[in-house]
Amino acid sequence: MIRSFSSTPYIGIYSFPKSGNTWIRYIVSALFFEKITSIPDLHQSTITDAENCRIRDGQKVKFYKSHTASIVNVNHRKEIDHVAIIYIYRHPLDVFLSYVNFLRREVGGKNEAILGNIGFTSVEETIANGDIELFLDAFILYGTVQPSFVAASNWFQNVENWTSSPTVKQRGRDVRIVALKYEDILSQGVDALEEVRSLLGVGREEMERAMISAGENTKINGKFFWKQKAGNYREMLPENLIKKFDRYHGERVRALGYEI
Incomplete structure (x- = not known):
């Protein structure tokens, strides 16, 4: 099988199902895109649907969503390099x-x-x-x-795999993991997303507005x-x-x- 490298690195948004992944996806979408489908769900579409944006220091990246218990290295015959992983977990x-x-x-x-x-x-x-x-x-x-x-394994294995270390190996390189507790975001709001703000290079007010937008798109x-x-x-x-x-x-x- 012929594979090619994606020229733009990725940030994966990971979780076990029903742990708040869509919430984070809407927050990130509000920061950088006009629609959530700019961050494809790899269980429903492919990495080729991901759109470019620029984060801190003008670095160009793309985002995607996954529930897998380990890092996605290849999708749609493209080898994927990562800037970081954002992982959210819940009780x-x-x-x-x-x-x-x-x-x-x-x-x-x-x-x-x-x-x-x-x-x-x-x-x-x-x-x-x-x-x-x-x-x-x-x-x-x-x-x-x-x-x-x-692919999602089970809650225990999924959470342990992503929270046992601050990094994950990919082709011999350490990829940063920003791990978030669903409950902390509920109780602390934007304060629980400081690491995400630092990773993406966005201000506090930007993040607050993105959280409000995400809330409007994920109403009960x-x-x-x-x-x-x-x-x-x-x-x-x-x-x-x-x-x-x-x-x-x-x-x-x-x-x-x-x-x-």
Whole structure:
């Protein structure tokens, strides 16, 4: 297979699914582009859709989105060089509930291959009838409710891979990782994005305006943009299920900076 190098380096926006990637993508889009599709989702389109922009010191870069647990080296027969990776992660049980919500036909489309005969209209319904435990058992066993999405691996492996070091190796070179906690951005706003501002070379007021714009484009709709809050699992999941998850994964989750 013939490959070519992209002449412009990239900044990848990474996360495990349902962890706030689209939020960051809208923020970056508001800073540099007119539309979010200028930052292609590599699970839906290709790197060739990425558009140029200039960050600090006039450096030309492109952006893309990915949920993979490791750095993308090649896409659409192009070898990709990176300036940096922006990685966002979120409490696993909030990710779990948001992912279950995404599996609803009304949100994620046709998901029969994932759900089999387990259909539902809301997360609340699955909690009320007890089916939520089926999904939680899958999450406990596999670290995901969509094992067919192999590239994303599982929540634990994905987060550990991207947060265990401040850099990632690519062809013998260290690529910087800017790791962000979803909860910190919710509680601290622009203050939680200082490293991103430094990386991109944008002012505080620019970032504040971009966050406002992103908020307008990601308003809660009960579907793809569901709850947008920290600790939602404490309000929704039965205590016995939270304790069940803690029994199997509590130590590993705490090592990653979260309480259960």
